[in-house]
Amino acid sequence: MALRTQGTVQRAFAxxxxxxEPAQPAIRLAGVNKAYGVGDASLLALHEVDLEIRGGEFxxxxxxxxxxxxxxxxxxxxxxxPGSGEVWIGDSRVHGTRRDIGIVFQSxxxxxxxTVLENVLLPIDVQKLGRDTNLxxxxxxxxxxxxxxxxxxxxxxxxxxMQQRVxxxxxxxxxxxxxxxxxxxxxxxxxxxxxxxxxxxxxxxSRTKTVLFITHSISEAVFLADRVVVMTPRPGRIAxxxxxxxxxxxxxxxxxxxxxxxYVRRIRDHFGALGVTD
Amino acid sequence: xxxxxxTTQNRLLSIALLVAALATWELAVRLLGIxxxxxxxxxxxxxxxxxxxxxxxxxxxxxxxxFEVLLGFALGCSLGFVLGxxxxxxxxxxxxxxxxxxxxLSMPKVALAPLIxxxxxxxxxSKIVTAALVSFFPLMVNTIAGLNAADGDRVDLIRSxxxxxxxxxxxxxxxxxxxxxxxxxxxxxxxxxIGTVVAEFLGAEQGLGMLMQSxxxxxxxxxxxxxxxxxxxxGLVLNQxxxxxxxxxxxxxxxxxxxxSAPKATASPxxxxxxxxxxxxx
Numbered sequence: 001m002a003l004r005t006q007g008t009v010q011r012a013f014a015x016x017x018x019x020x021e022p023a024q025p026a027i028r029l030a031g032v033n034k035a036y037g038v039g040d041a042s043l044l045a046l047h048e049v050d051l052e053i054r055g056g057e058f059x060x061x062x063x064x065x066x067x068x069x070x071x072x073x074x075x076x077x078x079x080x081x082p083g084s085g086e087v088w089i090g091d092s093r094v095h096g097t098r099r100d101i102g103i104v105f106q107s108x109x110x111x112x113x114x115t116v117l118e119n120v121l122l123p124i125d126v127q128k129l130g131r132d133t134n135l136x137x138x139x140x141x142x143x144x145x146x147x148x149x150x151x152x153x154x155x156x157x158x159x160x161x162m163q164q165r166v167x168x169x170x171x172x173x174x175x176x177x178x179x180x181x182x183x184x185x186x187x188x189x190x191x192x193x194x195x196x197x198x199x200x201x202x203x204x205x206s207r208t209k210t211v212l213f214i215t216h217s218i219s220e221a222v223f224l225a226d227r228v229v230v231m232t233p234r235p236g237r238i239a240x241x242x243x244x245x246x247x248x249x250x251x252x253x254x255x256x257x258x259x260x261x262x263y264v265r266r267i268r269d270h271f272g273a274l275g276v277t278d
Numbered sequence: 279x280x281x282x283x284x285t286t287q288n289r290l291l292s293i294a295l296l297v298a299a300l301a302t303w304e305l306a307v308r309l310l311g312i313x314x315x316x317x318x319x320x321x322x323x324x325x326x327x328x329x330x331x332x333x334x335x336x337x338x339x340x341x342x343x344x345f346e347v348l349l350g351f352a353l354g355c356s357l358g359f360v361l362g363x364x365x366x367x368x369x370x371x372x373x374x375x376x377x378x379x380x381x382x383l384s385m386p387k388v389a390l391a392p393l394i395x396x397x398x399x400x401x402x403x404s405k406i407v408t409a410a411l412v413s414f415f416p417l418m419v420n421t422i423a424g425l426n427a428a429d430g431d432r433v434d435l436i437r438s439x440x441x442x443x444x445x446x447x448x449x450x451x452x453x454x455x456x457x458x459x460x461x462x463x464x465x466x467x468x469x470x471x472i473g474t475v476v477a478e479f480l481g482a483e484q485g486l487g488m489l490m491q492s493x494x495x496x497x498x499x500x501x502x503x504x505x506x507x508x509x510x511x512x513g514l515v516l517n518q519x520x521x522x523x524x525x526x527x528x529x530x531x532x533x534x535x536x537x538x539s540a541p542k543a544t545a546s547p548x549x550x551x552x553x554x555x556x557x558x559x560x
Contacts, residue, residue, distance in 0.1 A: 077438045099440040109431045112530040113453050125449070126441040156533040174439070 024091060025052040026178060026210040027076060032085035034071055044235035045071040049085070051229060051238065053210055055177075060213040060225035062267060068236020069214045073182050076212060077101055089178065099127055102171030102209075106183040108163035110155040116166050117142065117151035123174040134173065141169040144203060161192040168203070179209045183216065194252055197223055201249060222263045223250055230270050239270055318500035326504035335489075336508055342484040343474060344512065346402050350409020351470040355463060358414040362421025367447070383419065387412045387469075388476050395480045405477045405485065412473035413466035420462030424455025457531065460524045467516045475509065486512075 034046040045068040053059050061069045074080045075087055078097040087094040089101075102123070110119045120138045121131055142151055145165040147158075155163055164184060171179055184200075185193045197220055204211060204224075215221050221228045222244055230240045244263060246254065254260055300320045306312070307319040314322060330336035364371045365379075391408050398404035428451045436446050478487025486505055493501040525532070 074434075077434075079434050079438055097438050097440050101438060103435060103438045105431045105435070107431060109429070109435050111432070111450070111453070112533075122435075122449075123439050126436055126439040126445055154530055154533045156530060 024055075025088070026055040026057070026090060027051070027053040027212065028086075028088040029072070029076070030086045030088070032072075032075060032087060033083045034068070034075060034080070035083050046075070046082070047235035047237040049236075049238055051241075053212060055210055056208045058204055058211045058213065058224060058226045059229060060215055060221035060227075061229045061231055062215055062218055062221040063231030063236075064216060064233060064271065066236075067231040067233035069231050070182055071236065072231075073103075073180050073212060073214050076178075077103060077180055099174070100176045100178065102174070102176040102179045104164075104167050104171045104179070104181045104184040106186045108155070108160070108167040110163055110166055112155050115152050115154055116147060116158070119155065119166055120170045120173050122170055127174055129174065137175075138169070138173050141172055142166075144206070145169045145199070161188055161196060164188065164196065165199075168200070172203075172207070172209075177210060179211045181211065181213045183214050185220070186216070193217075193220070198252060200224065205249065218264050218267045219255060219260075222246075222260060222267070223255060228263075228267060230267055232271070242266065315497045315499050318503055322500035323503040323507070326498070326501040327507065330501070330504055330508075336486075336505075339484060339486050339489045340508065340512065342402070343405075343478070343486040346405035346474045346478075346485065347409055347467075347470050347512075347516070350406040350411075350474060351413045351467055353406065354410035354413030354470065355417045355466055357410070358417030358462070358466075359421050359459065361414075362418040363425065365418070366422045366425035366451075379415075379418070383415060387415065388473055391473065391477045392480055395477055400481045400483055402484075405474045405482065408473040408477040409470040412469040416465040416469065417459070417462040420458040420465075421455060424458030424462075425451045427458065428454045457528055460520070460527065464517065464520050464524070467520055468513065471509070471513050471516065 029049050029051045032046050032049040033044070035042045035044050037043055047068075049068075049072065051059075061072060063069050071080070075082050076089070076094065078087075078094045078101075081095075089098065111122065114122070117138060120142060121134065123129075124131055124134045124138070139148070139151065142148055145168055147162060147165055147169070150158065150162065155166065158166070164187075168184070171181075185196050188196060201224060213221070213224060225244055228242045228244060229238055230242065231237065232239045242263065246259060246263075304319045304321060307314075307317055318326075327336075361375075365375055366372075388408070390411065394408050394411070395404045398407055428446075432450050432454075433446055436450060441449070474485070475487040475490075478485040479491050482488035486509055490502050490505040490509075493499070493505065
């Protein structure tokens with residue numbers, strides 16, 4: 001119940017003018033195929049993928065390696081073209097990269113010669129939005145990810161978790177409508193990872209973004225997402241989309257409750273049935 | 279863990295070892311009666327150094343050699359850098375040029391020095407050309423490797439923000455290439471000195487190589503040794519200058535060694551530091 005209320009609020013927030021018509025999806029994939037290689041050696045990374053993500057929705061894609069989940073993110077980002085099918089963001093079809101997307105990769109992908117603050121300002125520099133006018137926002141984001149006192153440090157002076165938080169602040173600084181996260185916490189240890197999950201939820205709740213979150217951790221997907229997209233490999237396709245009706249804000253304690261466990265089991269059974277281990 | 283070897287005690291020991299070695303050399307030459315034109319004693323070499331510097335003779339030749347080394351180095355490195363950028367950025371340039379680059383790479387460039395002296399004469403031009411030729415290749419090769427070393431995720435990041443190829447070049451490829459480019463400069467300056475001296479050996483009017491050659495001919499082996507020492511010092515100074523440049527430009531290479539008291543980094547160990555930078559420092 002709590003979830004539904006919140007979802008409505010977010011949709012209204014993201015699409016303030018659309019009242020009569022059903023809200024347009026923020027991201028839409030329609031019949032997307034993507035193959036790597038040619039001939040018999042080609043690998044079908046994405047097979048007939050259909051997915052609609054509402055504005056302000058948090059969607060996690062979970063699946064084992066090689067299921068095409070990273071390919072999906074890169075196709076949405078416009079970094080690689082789909083083999084066939086269509087990708088839409090809002091009311092425009094994706095042809096190449098755009099300026100209204102923030103990406104967080106598995107590694108922090110920071111620039112070692114830039115300070116923490118300069119790293120956060122990278123999108124501002126690339127899009128020539130003017131450092132002066134965006135300095136306050138960059139500092140505010142650094143404070144939001146708990147790195148207020150680290151703005152003049154260099155990446156090499158930070159821990160892995162801190163570096164990843166710089167990456168998240170950077171992905172938000174140009175105020176993108178869409179945040180794409182490709183296993184952002186995959187390289188962190190379990191404890192840091194849980195902590196980052198809680199922080200990401202808080203961040204997402206404080207500024208409404210549409211999030212496409214790629215992960216291979218089932219519990220992480222259930223903890224964070226409104227909906228979990230289960231993908232299976234060879235060929236990479238969507239096996240099931242599961243609505244996670246757990247109230248927010250979700251705490252780490254919730255991870256040991258029965259409903260949470262049911263979701264995790266349901267997804268894991270999926271992989272078990274397909275002969276795939278997590 | 280890494281206790282310093284550079285203690286006062288060790289420094290004194292190092293000086294003592296040098297003195298002992300020189301004393302052994304001096305004694306051996308005197309006791310065994312080795313003629314000075316075969317192996318001069320250190321005292322004779324020191325006297326040669328004194329004579330050379332006090333008369334102003336060495337300074338004049340140092341100036342000439344330095345001028346040739348630095349001008350050749352600057353020309354060769356500039357050209358190597360520009361061509362390296364062209365090869366790294368343009369597939370067509372790479373396609374047509376690469377076979378020749380590979381061919382020249384495996385060839386000892388100083389072997390061309392006799393021809394260059396023949397073509398450009400006994401003056402400074404032939405030395406500068408030789409120095410430029412030997413400086414050119416390490417810089418070009420390292421520039422190409424450095425520019426191509428940019429991390430794929432970083433490229434994708436700039437691209438995903440709508441960044442242009444030009445921005446990827448200036449914001450990412452160039453800084454990523456810097457450690458390799460500076461390593462190329464370090465190789466080039468050493469080769470430039472070697473190339474210049476070899477060309478001076480082959481025929482020159484001035485310069486340390488010419489001076490050494492003429493001393494050899496007049497059996498002034500002690501003087502020859504003293505010029506060798508001057509050359510070693512010149513090489514050392516040039517290397518130190520470039521080391522200082524590296525230290526200043528690549529400031530981020532020195533960070534992160536116990537600089538943070540924050541919780542231990544658990545992300546990928548190479549996070550933030552370009553792989554090629556690590557390779558160079560290790």
